[in-house]
Amino acid sequence: MAHDILIVDDEADIRTLLAGILEDEGYETRQAANSDEALEAIDTRRPGLVILDIWLENSALDGLGILERVGTAHPEVPVIMISGHGTIETAVSAIKTGAYDFIEKPFETERLLLQIGRALEAARLKREVAELKARTDTDDQLIGNSTGIAQVVQAIEKVAPTNSRVLITGPAGAGKEVVARMIHTKSARAEGPFTVLNCATLSPERLEIELFGAERWDGDGEDSGRSVGMLEQAHKGTLFLDEVADMPKETQGKIVRVLQEQRFRRVGGEREVAVDVRVIASTNRDLQQEISTGRFREDLYYRLNVVPISVPALSQRREDIPMLSQHFIERSARSSGMPHRMLAEDAIAALQSYDWPGNVRQLRNVIDWLLIMAPGAASDPVKSDMLPPEIGSAAPVSLNFDKGVEIMGMPLREAREMFEREYLLAQVNRFGGNISRTANFVGMERSALHRKLKSLGVSAERSA
Numbered sequence: 001m002a003h004d005i006l007i008v009d010d011e012a013d014i015r016t017l018l019a020g021i022l023e024d025e026g027y028e029t030r031q032a033a034n035s036d037e038a039l040e041a042i043d044t045r046r047p048g049l050v051i052l053d054i055w056l057e058n059s060a061l062d063g064l065g066i067l068e069r070v071g072t073a074h075p076e077v078p079v080i081m082i083s084g085h086g087t088i089e090t091a092v093s094a095i096k097t098g099a100y101d102f103i104e105k106p107f108e109t110e111r112l113l114l115q116i117g118r119a120l121e122a123a124r125l126k127r128e129v130a131e132l133k134a135r136t137d138t139d140d141q142l143i144g145n146s147t148g149i150a151q152v153v154q155a156i157e158k159v160a161p162t163n164s165r166v167l168i169t170g171p172a173g174a175g176k177e178v179v180a181r182m183i184h185t186k187s188a189r190a191e192g193p194f195t196v197l198n199c200a201t202l203s204p205e206r207l208e209i210e211l212f213g214a215e216r217w218d219g220d221g222e223d224s225g226r227s228v229g230m231l232e233q234a235h236k237g238t239l240f241l242d243e244v245a246d247m248p249k250e251t252q253g254k255i256v257r258v259l260q261e262q263r264f265r266r267v268g269g270e271r272e273v274a275v276d277v278r279v280i281a282s283t284n285r286d287l288q289q290e291i292s293t294g295r296f297r298e299d300l301y302y303r304l305n306v307v308p309i310s311v312p313a314l315s316q317r318r319e320d321i322p323m324l325s326q327h328f329i330e331r332s333a334r335s336s337g338m339p340h341r342m343l344a345e346d347a348i349a350a351l352q353s354y355d356w357p358g359n360v361r362q363l364r365n366v367i368d369w370l371l372i373m374a375p376g377a378a379s380d381p382v383k384s385d386m387l388p389p390e391i392g393s394a395a396p397v398s399l400n401f402d403k404g405v406e407i408m409g410m411p412l413r414e415a416r417e418m419f420e421r422e423y424l425l426a427q428v429n430r431f432g433g434n435i436s437r438t439a440n441f442v443g444m445e446r447s448a449l450h451r452k453l454k455s456l457g458v459s460a461e462r463s464a
């Protein structure tokens with residue numbers, strides 16, 4: 001990923017030399033000859049790293065003055081100072097003020113490149129730690145062995161390297177954010193930032209400030225200095241617009257322009273900020289319907305929906321439930337040090353029968369709850385009667401096979417038919433007569449199950 005490096009030096013020869021070396025290494029560079037130009041460049045877009053000469057002729061501020069400004073406004077941006085012979089002591093005090101490192105003139109290319117590489121790596125690690133802290137416990141791998149999940153993973157693999165915009169749809173808690181993270185980590189932007197803006201939880205004013213940043217304005221009219229918005233933070237990375245249907249229409253219009261031109265203005269600012277950001281959006285609403293009721297802009301819909309990915313509800317892929325449960329048990333055990341409890345067969349069957357309106361998020365919460373609340377020793381498997389009542393009651397009645405004697409008097413073909421009849425009848429009852437759900441659970445096509453039931457003489461009148 002090309003990092004954006006700002007070179008601040010009053011000597012044009014040095015700037016050109018540095019820019020040449022850095023561009024050969026694949027970095028993008030900008031140049032400034034004095035403090036006005038440097039601060040202007042930083043305001044135009046936060047750089048990834050600054051190389052800063054200590055002595056600057058014809059400049060309002062010297063290198064240390066600029067360093068202080070950068071440190072206050074953008075403490076996350078690493079600064080490497082360039083010092084002449086007589087300025088080593090100043091360079092050392094610059095490090096105390098927050099510079100990452102310094103390099104002496106005349107500098108060796110190899111050493112400079114090494115320092116830049118290290119500084120950028122340190123900044124990336126810092127950012128990753130901050131991102132991890134901000135994460136609301138989201139996994140970065142989709143767990144599941146259903147066809148539904150396999151199709152989503154296939155779509156992710158295809159779209160990730162393309163830089164294309166993606167609209168992820170699916171019900172709440174189904175894993176849309178996990179999908180967005182996977183696209184980012186499998187893309188060429190993986191080393192860059194992944195920022196999340198939840199459009200549902202912020203007031204319209206706050207949303208714009210979070211998205212675009214602000215120039216000396218914080219919504220209460222207070223002079224709060226500058227804030228860097230998610231778009232600018234996501235430069236060279238990915239911005240995830242979570243619950244995009246909740247974005248106010250006015251902001252939708254502004255986003256259309258950003259998507260078209262990759263530039264925007266901060267709230268209260270005049271300057272245009274140019275960025276290189278991939279946008280991924282998600283929604284659990286029907287955006288076509290939101291468009292028809294005038295709540296969502298059609299032009300934004302078409303811009304976001306370049307590649308659609310739909311994440312199925314958990315009730316559409318019940319076969320993932322055992323694997324997901326196991327995953328969450330292991331994760332909880334790892335993070336909380338709680339013992340690793342097993343789920344009994346009947347508990348797994350109950351989890352598979354329940355409808356999960358809150359999808360995978362709800363399943364994860366139930367597993368966490370179980371690990372704390374289920375009675376008995378850690379070595380006892382968790383049984384279905386230890387589950388929350390609404391889930392435990394979804395437990396299937398076990399197949400009460402009292403036809404054993406009868407079966408023993410039959411040839412295999414007839415015995416198999418009888419077993420199939422009893423088994424399928426019990427499953428159809430368990431899913432309240434709903435053939436689609438039964439078919440999904442027993443692993444058959446809906447039409448094949450219909451035919452099978454007919455051939456076995458099982459009435460499917462109650463089927464949906």
Ligand SMILES: Nc1ncnc2c1ncn2[C@@H]1O[C@H](COP(=O)(O)OP(=O)(O)OP(=O)(O)O)[C@@H](O)[C@H]1O
Binds near residue numbers: 361
């Ligand atoms: N297939 C999966 N494998 C592992 N974890 C998952 C999977 N799907 C969802 N999760 C976990 O479930 C929780 C909810 O997922 P996520 O936040 O991605 O859902 P969402 O669809 O974005 O929800 P919302 O619409 O409410 O924002 C997270 O903790 C996530 O890690």
